[in-house]
Amino acid sequence: GENVEQHPSTLSVQEGDSAVIKCTYSDSASNYFPWYKQELGKGPQLIIDIRSNVGEKKDQRIAVTLNKTAKHFSLHITETQPEDSAVYFCAASKVNSGYSTLTFGKGTMLLVSP
Amino acid sequence: NAGVTQTPKFRVLKTGQSMTLLCAQDMNHEYMYWYRQDPGMGLRLIHYSVGEGTTAKGEVPDGYNVSRLKKQNFLLGLESAAPSQTSVYFCASRPSLTDTQYFGPGTRLTVL
Numbered sequence: 001g002e003n004v005e006q007h008p009s010t011l012s013v014q015e016g017d018s019a020v021i022k023c024t025y026s027d028s029a030s031n032y033f034p035w036y037k038q039e040l041g042k043g044p045q046l047i048i049d050i051r052s053n054v055g056e057k058k059d060q061r062i063a064v065t066l067n068k069t070a071k072h073f074s075l076h077i078t079e080t081q082p083e084d085s086a087v088y089f090c091a092a093s094k095v096n097s098g099y100s101t102l103t104f105g106k107g108t109m110l111l112v113s114p
Numbered sequence: 115n116a117g118v119t120q121t122p123k124f125r126v127l128k129t130g131q132s133m134t135l136l137c138a139q140d141m142n143h144e145y146m147y148w149y150r151q152d153p154g155m156g157l158r159l160i161h162y163s164v165g166e167g168t169t170a171k172g173e174v175p176d177g178y179n180v181s182r183l184k185k186q187n188f189l190l191g192l193e194s195a196a197p198s199q200t201s202v203y204f205c206a207s208r209p210s211l212t213d214t215q216y217f218g219p220g221t222r223l224t225v226l
Contacts, residue, residue: 001173009154032213043118043204043217044157089156095213099164101147101172102215106156 002027004092006105013080014113021108023090024072030092033073034102035064038087047088048075080112116140118218120205126224127195135190135221137205144210146188147172148180150201151220157204163188195225 003026013019025033031052036044050057050064050073057064061080066073077084087109091102121136137146147162149172159172163182177199179191188207192199202222206215 006156034214036217041220043206043219045217046214049214093213099170100213101159101162103173104156104158106154 002030002092002094002103004090004103004105006090006108008108009106010109010111012111012113015080015082017080019075019077019080019084019110019112021075021088021090021110022072023074023092023105024070025092025103026071027092027094028068028071029094032093032095032100033064033066034091034093035075036089036091036104038089038107040086044089077110080110082112082114085110085112118205118207118216120203120218120221122221123219124222126226127192128226129196131195131225132191132193133195133223134192135203135205135223137188137190137207137218138186139207139216140186141207141209141216142185143207143216144185145208146182147206147208147215148178148188148190149204149206150174150199151204152201160190160203197225199223200225 006023034049037047038044063076087107090105093102118139148160149157161180166185181189205218208215
């Protein structure tokens with residue numbers, strides 16, 4: 001089955017700096033890569049996703065890049081703010097039917113200091 | 115539109131007791147999922163359903179059973195709880211035409 005590795009496990013940055021979280025996946029057939037943000041005491045919430053036919057996607061301060069050859073994808077957050085502090089999860093899926101499921105990385109705790 | 119809701123929010127069980135966690139969604143989503151989240155382990159899929167009346171095993175199904183008698187509800191059962199089942203349980207759902215999963219707020223379960 002699919003295996004998703006995520007690094008780093010914790011990341012501390014100063015407000016205004018950029019943050020990068022990296023993930024690798026094992027199944028070359030995976031074609032859907034979402035990123036979730038989980039605030040303390042809440043369920044994960046989708047913040048951005050990318051499909052295998054696209055190399056990069058941006059949404060305001062957040063961007064995701066995908067390298068299919070190397071089987072890795074990254075989340076980039078620019079101009080970080082204290083409210084960006086949370087746990088971030090990457091995931092991978094082979095979307096080909098209703099039976100497709102997400103495999104998650106183990107998460108990155110991002111701490112943004114004012 | 116409440117989205118995905120989970121009942122209860124917290125529960126403490128003794129070893130050997132049974133309980134059922136309820137997940138409900140009001141978005142008419144076809145697919146539903148149960149995950150457990152443990153420190154340093156991320157989210158692991160327990161069971162899922164691709165439609166009313168269907169269930170399928172995920173990555174860590176042992177010790178759990180599920181039922182999807184109604185499209186809007188997905189129940190997770192523990193027949194004989196064990197301390198290893200202490201975890202935070204999340205339910206998620208997604209519509210058939212998109213890949214985005216929407217998560218509930220979670221249930222924190224402690225088994226003593």
